[in-house]
Amino acid sequence: MIDDDPMVRRILCTLLGPSGHTVDEVDGVDEGRELLATGEYDLVLLDLNLSDGSGFDLLTLARDELHLAVPVIIVSGMQQEANVLKGFDLGAVEFISKPFDSQEVLDLVARWTGAPHTADR
Amino acid sequence: MKWRRYGDVAFALLVTVVITVEGVALLLIVRAAVAQMDGQVDAGGLRDALMGGILVSSLGLLTLTGFVLVYHAMSARQAEIRRRERVGWTDRWIEVLLAGAAPPAGPISRGARDALIDLRTLLKGEQARQLEELMQGYEIDRELLTQLSSHRLPRRLDALESLASAALPSTFDRLLSVLDADEAPIRLAAARASARTLSAMVPGFERERAAAALAESLEHSALPTATVQEAIVLTNESCPTLLKRLLERPSKMVLRPAIEAIGRLKLVAFAERIAPFAERDDPEIRAAVLRAFAGLGTLPERSAPMLLRSLDDPVAFVRVQAAHAACLLPPDVAVPRLVTLLTDPSWWTRKAAAGALLQLGDPGVRALHISASDNPDPYAREMAARILQDAGVTELSLTIAEAI
Numbered sequence: 001m002i003d004d005d006p007m008v009r010r011i012l013c014t015l016l017g018p019s020g021h022t023v024d025e026v027d028g029v030d031e032g033r034e035l036l037a038t039g040e041y042d043l044v045l046l047d048l049n050l051s052d053g054s055g056f057d058l059l060t061l062a063r064d065e066l067h068l069a070v071p072v073i074i075v076s077g078m079q080q081e082a083n084v085l086k087g088f089d090l091g092a093v094e095f096i097s098k099p100f101d102s103q104e105v106l107d108l109v110a111r112w113t114g115a116p117h118t119a120d121r
Numbered sequence: 122m123k124w125r126r127y128g129d130v131a132f133a134l135l136v137t138v139v140i141t142v143e144g145v146a147l148l149l150i151v152r153a154a155v156a157q158m159d160g161q162v163d164a165g166g167l168r169d170a171l172m173g174g175i176l177v178s179s180l181g182l183l184t185l186t187g188f189v190l191v192y193h194a195m196s197a198r199q200a201e202i203r204r205r206e207r208v209g210w211t212d213r214w215i216e217v218l219l220a221g222a223a224p225p226a227g228p229i230s231r232g233a234r235d236a237l238i239d240l241r242t243l244l245k246g247e248q249a250r251q252l253e254e255l256m257q258g259y260e261i262d263r264e265l266l267t268q269l270s271s272h273r274l275p276r277r278l279d280a281l282e283s284l285a286s287a288a289l290p291s292t293f294d295r296l297l298s299v300l301d302a303d304e305a306p307i308r309l310a311a312a313r314a315s316a317r318t319l320s321a322m323v324p325g326f327e328r329e330r331a332a333a334a335l336a337e338s339l340e341h342s343a344l345p346t347a348t349v350q351e352a353i354v355l356t357n358e359s360c361p362t363l364l365k366r367l368l369e370r371p372s373k374m375v376l377r378p379a380i381e382a383i384g385r386l387k388l389v390a391f392a393e394r395i396a397p398f399a400e401r402d403d404p405e406i407r408a409a410v411l412r413a414f415a416g417l418g419t420l421p422e423r424s425a426p427m428l429l430r431s432l433d434d435p436v437a438f439v440r441v442q443a444a445h446a447a448c449l450l451p452p453d454v455a456v457p458r459l460v461t462l463l464t465d466p467s468w469w470t471r472k473a474a475a476g477a478l479l480q481l482g483d484p485g486v487r488a489l490h491i492s493a494s495d496n497p498d499p500y501a502r503e504m505a506a507r508i509l510q511d512a513g514v515t516e517l518s519l520t521i522a523e524a525i
Contacts, residue, residue: 007211008243014215081387101246102219 001025002032002058003047003075008098012045012075015102016109029053029061036062041070042113046092048076048083059090071112075100128192129275135188139181146177206232207239214240217255218248227259234261238286249321253289262289269299278310285314288321293331300342309348312339316355319363328362336366340375350378350385360386368394373403380409384416392417396424404436411442420449432458437467444473452484460488463501471500475508486514 001023003009009025016023024041026032028051036044036058044062048055055074062068071093076083079097087095094108153170156162210233216222218240225233238261241252256262265287268280281299284292296318299311315335322328339349356363360382367379368391380398383391392414399410411431414420420428428450431443444462447455455477462474478485492505 005243006208007239010211011215011219011240011243014219018220099241099243099245099249102244102248103246 001045002035002050002055003027003045004049004051005047008047008075011102012105015105019106019109021109021113027051029055029058032058033061033066036066036068036070039066039068039070043109044070044072045075045109046072048074048078048087056086056090059087059092063091073108073112075105132188132192135185139185143178143181146174150174203232203235206230207236210236211240214255218244218251224255224258229259234259234264235283237261238283241288242286245321256287256289257291261287262291266292266295269295274304274306277307281307281310281314285310285317288318290318290322290327290331293318293322294334297334297338300338300344308342308344312342312344312348312352313355316352316363319359320355320357322359324362328359332356332359332362333366335363336370336375339367340370340372344374346374346378349375350382353378353382354386361388361390364388364391368398373406377405377409380406380413381416384413387417389417389419392419392424393421396421396427399424399427399431404434404439407431407434407436408439408442411439411446414449415442415446418449420446425450425454429454429458432462437465437470440465440467440470441473444470444477447474447477448480452481455481456484456488459485460492460496460501463492463496463504464498468504471504472508475504478505479508479512479514489514 001009001012003012003025004027006027009027013023013025024035026035030052032046032050035041046055046058050058055076059072059074062070062072072091073094073096074084074087074092075096075098077098079095084095093112096105096108150170150173153162153167157164157167210230213222213225213233214237217224229237237252237256237259241249241256244252265280265284269277269284271277271280281296284296293315296311296315300308300315302308302311315338319328319331319335322331335352339352342349344352353360353363353367364379364383367375370376376398380395382388383395395410395413398406401407411428414424414428428443428446431439432447434440434443440462444459447459450458459474459478459481463471463478465471465474475489478489486509489505489509492501493509494502496502496505
């Protein structure tokens with residue numbers, strides 16, 4: 001999970017942890033790049049506004065430089081049409097706009113990791 | 122960082138005291154100087170008065186500097202304390218929302234309240250409803266509305282910021298009443314808060330009523346059109362409901378931003394609905410409709426004659442917008458009219474016409490090449506050549522494109 005807002009990271013970790021997912025979290029492009037380079041992840045949740053750059057930069061880097069095929073879900077408040085289209089152009093598989101519905105996040109994560117998800121609590 | 126907005130009264134009081142003391146010191150120095158000239162005081166007396174004056178001034182400056190330094194040090198410390206408190210409470214509220222932990226008994230601290238409000242900006246759906254119930258259970262709505270009645274501007278702005286994030290429908294009517302406040306920053310913050318509150322309302326009668334009330338309040342709020350447009354955009358999923366109401370209002374103060382928001386948000390469903398406004402007497406409304414069509418990237422079939430008429434509008438900025446929107450017409454209709462517009466008296470219209478021709482692709486580019494060399498109007502030739510040059514389109518590239 002790559003998001004500059006600690007509150008979003010906390011929410012998503014709390015949400016995904018009990019579903020059996022192991023979540024690593026960072027807040028910037030550089031750290032995100034280091035994690036992605038390990039190639040150990042099944043899914044990336046990516047914000048567009050990061051502490052040291054743009055999520056688009058990281059997305060481009062993941063595709064062109066690291067040649068990763070890991071699915072990327074953008075989670076962002078910048079839900080203007082241009083950003084959504086650019087995200088998909090760069091290879092994102094889904095776009096979740098903030099504020100988000102936790103059930104929607106669980107459903108999408110389950111779909112892209114192939115894991116069963118915990119439904120309503 | 123909000124805390125930094127406070128302290129203005131203390132600083133103003135301190136500055137007043139320091140200036141008053143220094144004024145008195147200066148007066149004493151002048152008095153001593155006059156007395157010395159009259160021979161009533163010797164040189165030693167004047168020197169003492171001068172030294173006293175310098176000492177008082179220095180102390181005054183030191184006091185002011187000390188205040189500013191202490192203020193910033195305290196601000197940083199205060200901000201850090203608040204941040205830690207918020208982080209702690211965020212974790213606790215997340216446990217309540219997502220792990221079923223029991224909520225703490227009220228009343229809750231300021232940090233707990235702020236963390237709860239922050240979470241409201243990130244979650245929607247079931248958790249948002251839970252948050253709303255929690256906030257009402259702790260009477261946060263009542264607390265913020267009380268704060269909104271404060272006579273202090275920073276406190277009211279803080280209350281409006283929190284109300285915007287909390288987006289509690291129970292506060293909506295009170296927010297509308299603040300839209301006609303005397304202070305412009307308050308009106309702006311109230312517009313944002315009411316828009317965000319409307320955005321959180323579920324579809325139904327209450328949202329319809331709220332949208333109608335907001336449309337009416339925005340019309341009478343004397344807010345700049347840019348602010349009205351911002352408020353429209355902030356309503357998110359409630360935006361179509363609000364726009365329907367705004368398009369029913371007679372004032373251009375809300376009509377123009379509503380039409381422009383439709384183009385900006387690409388709400389194609391409204392294309393038919395805004396078309397009749399292109400016949401209005403007000404040129405700003407006519408231009409807004411044309412700009413919206415260009416933004417939407419589509420033109421209702423019945424609106425083509427209107428667009429063609431707009432290319433001859435007596436007002437130059439309307440012709441500019443019509444030229445931009447002319448790309449939406451079939452090229453065989455648009456090209457001859459845009460070529461005519463290249464001879465328009467307005468430089469901006471000529472530029473818009475040339476730009477539209479370029480956007481129309483091959484037929485438009487070909488017309489630009491012909492205009493650049495053969496148009497009898499020198500201004501048309503100059504504009505056509507300039508646009509082609511800026512776009513890097515040469516005769517050669519056109520020939521290659523045609524050959525391909």
